[in-house]
Amino acid sequence: MTIEPSQEYIGQAPLCNDELQRLNAYWRAANYLSVGQIYLLDNPLLHEPLKPEHVKPRLLGHWGTTPGLNFLYVHLNRIIRQRDLDMIYIAGPGHGGPALVANVWLEGSYSEYYPDVSFDAKGMKRLFRQFSFPGGVPSHVAPETPGSIHEGGELGYALSHAYGAVFDNPDLIAACVIGDGEAETGPLATAWHSNKFLNPVRDGAVLPILHLNGYKIANPTVLARIPHDELEYLMRGYGYRPYFVEGHEADEMHQRMAAALEACCDEIRAIQDRARQGGSQKRPVWPMIVLRSPKGWTGPAEVDGHKTEGSWRSHQVPFSAVRDNPQHLKLLESWMKSYRPEELFTPEGVLIDELRELAPVGQRRMGDNPNANGGLLLQALHMPDFREYAVDVPEPGAVVAEAPKPMSRFLRDVMRFNEREANFRVFGPDETASNRLGGLFEETDRAWMAELLEEDEHLSRDGRVMEILSEHTCQGWLEGYLLTGRHGFFSCYEAFIHIIDSMFNQHAKWLKVTNDEIPWRRPIASLNYFLTSHVWRQDHNGFSHQDPGFIDHVVNKKADVIRVYLPPDANTLLSVTDHCLRSRNYINVIVAGKQPAFQWLDMDAAVKHCSSGIGIWEWASSDSEDGEPDVVMACAGDVPTLETLAAVDILRNQLPDLKVRVVNVVDLMTLQPREEHPHGLPDRHFDDIFTTDRPIIFAYHGYPWLIHRLTYRRTNHRNLHVRGYKEEGTTTTPFDMVVMNDLDRYHLVADVVDRVPKLRQRAAYVKQYVRDRLIEHKQYIHEHGEDMPEIRDWRWNW
Template sequence: MDTALDVHRALTDDELRRLDAYWRAANYLTVGQIYLLGNPLLREPLTRDDIKPRLLGHWGTSPGLNLIYAHLNRVIVARDLNAMLVTGPGHGGPAIVANTWLEGTWSERYHDVARDEAGMARLFRQFSFPGGIPSHVAADVPGSIHEGGELGYALSHAYGAAFDHPDLVVACVVGDGEAETGPLAGSWLSTVFLNPARDGAVLPILHLNGYKIANPTVLSRIPEEDLLGILRGSGYQPYVVSGDDPATVHRTLAATMDRALDEIAEIQRRARSGGVVERPRWPMIVLRTPKGWTGPREVDGTQVEGTYRAHQVPLSGVRDNPAHLAELEHWLRSYRPEELFDATGAPVDELRTLPPHGDRRMSANPVTNGGVVLRDLTLPDFRDYGVDVREPGQPMAGATGVLGPWIRDVIAANPQSFRLFGPDEVASNRLGAAFEVTDRAWMGATVPGDDHLSPDGRVMEVLSEHLCQGWLEGYLLTGRHGVFTSYEAFIHIVDSMLNQHAKWLKVTRAIPWRQPLAALNYLLSSHVWRQDHNGFSHQDPGFIDHVVNKKAEVVRVYLPPDANTLLSTMDHCLRSRHYINVVVAGKQPAPNWLTMTEAIQHTRRGLGIWEWASSDGGSEPDVVLACCGDVPTLETLAATELLREHLPELKVRLVNVVDLMRLQPDTEHPHGLPDKEFDTIFTADRPVIFAYHGYPWLIHRLTYRRSNHDNLHVRGYKEEGTTTTPFDMVMLNDLDRFHLVIDVIDRVPGLGARAAHLRQQMVDARQAARDYTREHGEDDPRVAEWRWVRETDPTNP
């Protein structure tokens, strides 16, 4: 407790009484949601039939959340603040639902849950009940952008929401259990990236109630001097509020919140006055209150309040234990509901007038329903940035390097609504053109030799994939756009965060008042086939497999084969809504196959026959060579040329896949091909040799229902890799051109005996290529410098 504060000036006695009444009302509604199936206003003594058969929910953190919510409402009204709340302890779902009902937003969103006795009964019944709402601060809850069931992301989401929202204050409750996670620990460093001149502010509130499910929390048990040192070292000025006397805590928290907001206002005033913008020390609050405060102090002679036993349901045997039932009724009546709700069951007038109104309510703030404030990006015409492909395979250019100038101009055209996120890899992934118009966001110290660091930078780089993901999610959820670029192997670090965002997108599709968000766009480069220099640790294409596990209506995966197709794909992704788009593209110089017109058409189709590379002459082929990904496409085309040279009578159809989801049936994915169309392209009975960028079994999984699946043979990454040459890398995984020719010989009926000599040549060619790398340390130029040669019609030279 900060004794320098004049705690008695912050609240009048009447304000204290009204705040405490609002807090009691929120606590009553919270307990009611956990326990009650009927009799919401206790008009009759509680009976067994009034209790839910399954008691679910978390009481322990809820009274602290209700306290914070009430006090935030006070300062919003007093200061006319534009504010929102991110709730780290997502298990406090009933608390936040209680507040949204008290301030009216819940009833506006769900008309059958009115602010009366019948509505209160429905409010109680729906919580953690079949056909109702989840126990977390889920997407169903107005004002929520963060479910919090999985811990660690509250603070990064809060900062993402504050970027480019200069008048927004984002209060963020960090639970002391959550504070033990790695992502949350990294999130404290976000002060280095928040610019008070152009961004909003984040007010972290570290809620220390002492316990997790069954153990004490680390930050509640270390010496306070150490705790405050950690927070000060991260750029904060922490203010401590602690105690278990409600009146004292109310007064102290009110005074502390006023001080914090005064300091935020002064920080922003100085930064926006035209002087030098420097990194400030931002205020934050450390709130220590008992776990399960105001609940049962003891149950069956054992302490509950202030211990881990208050974490979930303090009285668990209520339906079958009369003593517990009586204790529950005593607990509920201790909040004096007759003072809080009128004869109809509505909150009494002074409670209805205490919260802010309209959009100033945290549960109704438009930015918390980001699709409401979302505006389309101004996108330059991507066709102006393409590669001039005069013939397939020429010129050589890295796809992401070609994309970079377009991304640069997207940034320039959208200075308040688009940012590029990446873990120290924007330049490495060849998107350095962005630095022609912006810098890396940076509020820390700079020294001579630093490269493109500025408080005004729009490139967000920090060596934490968790932090990049959390920032971007917060940015998207509050109505903006962005791209996350990463090495392919290490995007796995955010697998679980992607899970949560995908679930959010899936659920919100069915919530009528939730508006679609800008897509979450991943651009994965430095991919598995060109991580030969870094080695096995950097070789993993499995993020695609993880993404494909999510609901079909929210995930898309694209593997453009060249630069022009990448441009067309990214333009599509930045225009899309409510998806997770994963785009995998190479950064190294590579052949470019399609003109811009062809690339646009190919991207729209999702997959298609490359007639210029096929030799089936529009008739039924002997074999289909399919490819997906830039390196597999290169190797497949090289294999096609070998077959054309050595087996000219063989009719080969080459199919390239950009949109991976086209492989699924249309009954499984919105982008899926109908069976008849699939069979038309891939045939119903001919061998299909498929060269795929990632793990080969994914292609089998996507196509197992197709009629020709038994004839499908897939080559891809099979966990073979090391520090070696690019071609040796594909040979290690049997994805090379020579092995693809062998696969054709082995699988086309009747070809084996006739092509035995060619098969042996291919085996020898693989060994020769391997020997060359071992002797010279690089790939044989005949392989490395291979270029596609268009076949000439002898009748039309």
């Protein structure tokens, strides 16, 4: 692939003097509104001299990146109008929130979403007052901002979100502004490679705009301080053709940016035409822009004798103590008046007509683009009947199967049934086949636009399985895909999903805010995680791959957003998957192993069990319907279920008179009270299942204390004893993993003996049986390197 040399500046000057002056005036208006949001409570048009009481008591926000974001918004408006483009704006430096709010207000979208922030002086005053103010709006490009699908509070994800937005969205261009601080993050560095997955036939385009203003909050940035050639080679090495727009003087910068955008849009159209009309299969070199402008551009050049414009000092609020410092108050007034607001707004605070004409209209406005409110575009998936993929289970434990395989055939047909709509993709870090989801490849391949070799398998330009060995990029793609109105599924090794903990946080917060506070944001498809290769079957990889803690992290979030499922076999996994794919505005976490395992429930029983989320397994229990059990054996997760049933088997042989109730939990959130989670069981129902006074031995997939946390308000919590993962692991046998963490059948039996009072006379004999088996286990695996036959060959025979 050959990449032509870039042009430092585009030679032509496409703007006539009138258009140049109007663009500059619109930019001044956006900058004026941005400063007003940071500083002012009142006197929005400066119709009277600025007084201390007109200024906010607490000055919050970020000015440094804002004028550059405003500059780009003005020029993107121009190219949208010129070419009737379908475009969204993704602000990587989302802390420049004043810019996006200012521009969405100037184009009229903001007042349509928030009529109380009217398009006049009264609305301008409210716009200023609400910014970063109690009862107002956040300082970032948050869900409250029309046109936003990316808050940008945590840096690194703008570019992956942009690519996710344009997959299967052939008419959309995502203009993605990447701050030079963000460009230093690992997730952003990997996201540059997304162009190797972008098919110009069926996908839209991303226009990355690397905004270099030199500084982070207190330090210079790496890409702003390397030589020009080195930066160009870096971008070319990523597979882009960079256009550089650099400078300080406004008129020259407007001409350069207008020319650069025209050139980039010409290239994008040519790339798409070659692929769509000409049939080109060659991976294209997509254009990008490097904008180098001063930090705090157009702000005060100097404050208190220190350089401010073009310095880190302009990153947040260039100067404070305005109420108490007359010199700063005068400086603020002078700064705001430098934008000449009387030339931009009527005395009533309305943007003058000749500037209003510069904004696109209707849904071409970036603040009103339906792709940025994806629920408007969301279509329900065409779903096959998941029951048709059931594993035949004539009786519990009679069949061994790999649970994800039937699910992969179900997902295959979800892909097939929605081929025309092209609104479903599966994401994962190089593990689709490893995680037993290879059935997908009967319908589609992995997406791949880079070089193809004859020996490659399941790679194609049209693949709909997205694999890159970066959990960050997979998550970012999926979020962008969902937020623009499509559906997706993310599979990952359980231990390594932690890599995206903070990305999960941000998406959960986004959903929480949209659920609670923003009725105009329509529900989107849920973000579905499938975590397999889990802690209990990482015996071959060892301790580094053993961590079930993502569930704990998820449960910290608001109950109306998160759901956690632990299906014990293939049929329950099918039922849960169908439910999750149909849901909206949730984050669903499904945890299930991929190794061969016993199947417990036929499909009818699985559907009933999953519908309740929790239930007594009568076929495994020995207590009568009209009596109380001596002990409740509860389990959540496939391996804990196996060990619980094996323990029950031992108890029946060793203690045949013991009344045991077996309870399986699929929906973890049923354990919480109904007041704390919508899926929580009412107290009466919980007590009916777990009793109010009998011992409960709970075998749990993850860290034990989470079960205590979920149930601490329940009547019988004092009798609850939980076994789970306690941070013990290594490369060993599958059964030894559970033994190391005291989750095995023998420890569960010992727990029963210790906690059922009537067993005290038999305790010594049963405990000796347990000790002997555990000693034999250790001796056997050290000699043979595999589990004992009585473990490997165990079957449920009741």
